[in-house]
Amino acid sequence: MxxxxxxxxxxxxxxxxxxxxxxxxxxxxxxxxxxxxxxxxxxxxxxxxxxxxxxxxxxxxxxxxxxxxxxxxxxxxxxxxxxxxxxxxxxxxxxxxxxxxxxxxxxxxxxxxxxxxxxxxxxxxxxxxxxxxPLAALTAWQALFEHGGLLPGQKVLIHGAAGGVGSIAVQIARWRGATVIATTDAESVDLVKSLGAHQVINYKSERFEKVISDVDLVLDSIGGDTQDRSWQVLKRGGTLVSIAGESIKQPPATLGVRGIFFIVKSNRLQLMEIALLIDRGHIRxxxxxxxxxxxxxxxxxxxxxxxxxxxxxxxxxx
Ligand SMILES: NC(=O)c1ccc[n+]([C@@H]2O[C@H](COP(=O)([O-])OP(=O)(O)OC[C@H]3O[C@@H](n4cnc5c(N)ncnc54)[C@H](OP(=O)(O)O)[C@@H]3O)[C@@H](O)[C@H]2O)c1
The missing domain is CATH 3.90.180.10 (Medium-chain alcohol dehydrogenases, catalytic domain)
Known part of the structure; x- marks a missing residue:
C-alpha cells in the first residue's frame, strides 16, 4: 500500500x-x-x-x-x-x-x-x-549504437562535445574503439581531448567540413547550419543521427547518406551497462x-x- x-x-x-x-x-x-x-x-x-x-x-x-x-x-x-x-x-x-x-x-x-x-x-x-x-548518457548510447550502429574502427564526428550529451558520447565512442573527432569551442579543447577525442576542432575558428571527410557517423546535437554542413563529411553509406530540435531534413539522395532523428527512451538495462562503464573507469x-x-x-x-x-x-x- x-x-x-x-x-x-x-x-x-x-x-x-x-x-x-x-x-x-x-x-x-x-x-x-x-x-x-x-x-x-x-x-x-x-x-x-x-x-x-x-x-x-x-x-x-x-x-x-x-x-x-x-x-x-x-x-x-x-x-x-x-x-x-x-x-x-x-x-x-x-x-x-x-x-x-x-x-x-x-x-x-x-x-x-x-x-x-x-x-x-x-x-x-x-x-x-x-x-x-541518465538523460545524457542514454541519449549518447542510443545515438551511437541503436541508431548509428557504431562499430570499432569507424570514424565518428561528435558535435557539441563539451556539452551534456557530447561529453559522454566522446567517451563511449572511444571506449567502443572508434576514431573520435569532436567539435567544441577554444575553452573546452583540452577537456574534450582529456575525454578521449583523437581530433578536436574549434567550431568558432575552423569550419569542420574543410578539414575532415569520410566519416561513418555524425552525432548532431546542434542542428541548423551545423547539420546542413555535416552531410558532406559523411562517406557514402554514412549516417547522421540528430537529437536537435524535433525532426530532421533529409539530405539530397545523390549523397548516398541517411539522417535519423530520435528521442531518447528510458532503459534500465542500458543504465546498468553505463554504470558498469563508470565504475570500471571508462566514463566520467x-x-x-x-x-x-x-x-x-x-x-x-x-x-x-x-x-x-x-x-x-x-x-x-x-
Ligand atoms: N532528442 C533527444 O532525445 C534529446 C536528448 C538530449 C538532449 N537533446 C537536445 O540536444 C541538445 C543538446 O543537449 P545537451 O544536453 O548536450 O546540451 P548542452 O549541454 O547545452 O551542449 C551543447 C554544446 O554544444 C556547444 N555548441 C553550441 N554551438 C555549437 C556549434 N555550432 N558547434 C559545436 N558545438 C556547439 C555548446 O557550447 P558553447 O555554446 O559554449 O560553445 C555546448 O557545449 C539540446 O537542444 C537538448 O534539448 C535532445
Whole structure:
C-alpha cells in the first residue's frame, strides 16, 4: 500500500508555458503513485538545455495540459515507497533514472517514477555526479549504437562535445574503439581531448567540413547550419543521427547518406551497462555547476550561457 512520507514538498514549477521567467520555487503536493510506480526522494536532478521548450513538458501522453509542471528528467535519489506492480526496486535503494517527459519531473523533493526505469546508481559516483548521466548518457548510447550502429574502427564526428550529451558520447565512442573527432569551442579543447577525442576542432575558428571527410557517423546535437554542413563529411553509406530540435531534413539522395532523428527512451538495462562503464573507469561525468533547488532559475539561465561544460545539476538534498 502507498504510504506518503509527507503531503507537501519543495519543488520548482511553471504555472504557464514559457521560459525561465515562469519558474517558481514553492510548495507542491507530494505525488501519488500509480500501479508500477516508485516514489523516489530526489537527492540531485540534472537539467537539460531547451527542456522548457519541449512539448511534453506541458502535456500528458494524451496531449492534455498538465500545468503546473515540474521540469527535470534525470535523477539520483533513494526509493521511499513502491506501489503494487513495481518491479526490480525496494525501499532504500539508491537509484538513478531518466523519467518520463510526459510526467512531472525531478526538480522536486519527491518524484513518482515508473519503477522499471530505475537502475542502481553507479557505486563510484556521488548523487550530484550520478544525476548528470541518465538523460545524457542514454541519449549518447542510443545515438551511437541503436541508431548509428557504431562499430570499432569507424570514424565518428561528435558535435557539441563539451556539452551534456557530447561529453559522454566522446567517451563511449572511444571506449567502443572508434576514431573520435569532436567539435567544441577554444575553452573546452583540452577537456574534450582529456575525454578521449583523437581530433578536436574549434567550431568558432575552423569550419569542420574543410578539414575532415569520410566519416561513418555524425552525432548532431546542434542542428541548423551545423547539420546542413555535416552531410558532406559523411562517406557514402554514412549516417547522421540528430537529437536537435524535433525532426530532421533529409539530405539530397545523390549523397548516398541517411539522417535519423530520435528521442531518447528510458532503459534500465542500458543504465546498468553505463554504470558498469563508470565504475570500471571508462566514463566520467562532467559536472558544470551545482545549484541549490531554490535557485533553479539561475540554473536554467546558466544552461544557455556559452562556455558551459558538461551538465548543470540541481542539488535537492544533501
Ligand atoms: N532528442 C533527444 O532525445 C534529446 C536528448 C538530449 C538532449 N537533446 C537536445 O540536444 C541538445 C543538446 O543537449 P545537451 O544536453 O548536450 O546540451 P548542452 O549541454 O547545452 O551542449 C551543447 C554544446 O554544444 C556547444 N555548441 C553550441 N554551438 C555549437 C556549434 N555550432 N558547434 C559545436 N558545438 C556547439 C555548446 O557550447 P558553447 O555554446 O559554449 O560553445 C555546448 O557545449 C539540446 O537542444 C537538448 O534539448 C535532445
Amino acid at each position: 502507498e504510504t506518503l512520507i509527507k503531503k507537501y514538498m519543495k519543488a520548482i514549477r511553471l504555472h504557464a508555458k514559457g521560459g525561465v521567467e515562469q519558474i517558481v520555487y514553492e510548495e507542491a503536493p507530494v505525488p501519488g503513485l500509480s500501479e508500477g510506480d516508485a516514489l523516489v526522494r530526489v537527492l540531485a536532478s540534472g537539467i537539460t538545455t531547451n527542456e522548457l521548450n519541449w512539448g511534453p513538458t506541458y502535456v500528458d501522453e494524451k496531449g492534455n495540459s498538465r500545468l503546473p509542471t515540474i521540469p527535470g528528467h534525470e535523477l539520483c535519489g533513494i526509493v521511499e515507497n513502491v506501489s503494487p506492480g513495481a518491479t526490480g526496486v525496494a525501499v532504500g535503494d539508491h537509484v538513478y533514472a531518466l523519467t518520463s517527459f510526459f510526467r512531472n519531473g525531478t526538480a522536486a523533493e519527491y518524484v513518482a517514477v515508473e519503477a522499471r526505469n530505475l537502475a542502481p546508481k553507479p557505486l563510484t559516483l556521488n548523487a550530484v555526479q550520478a544525476a548528470t548521466l 561525468p562532467v559536472v558544470g555547476a551545482v545549484i541549490p533547488l531554490a535557485d533553479a532559475r539561475k540554473a536554467f539561465e546558466m544552461i544557455f550561457q556559452s562556455g558551459k561544460k558538461g551538465k548543470i545539476v540541481l542539488q535537492v538534498s544533501e
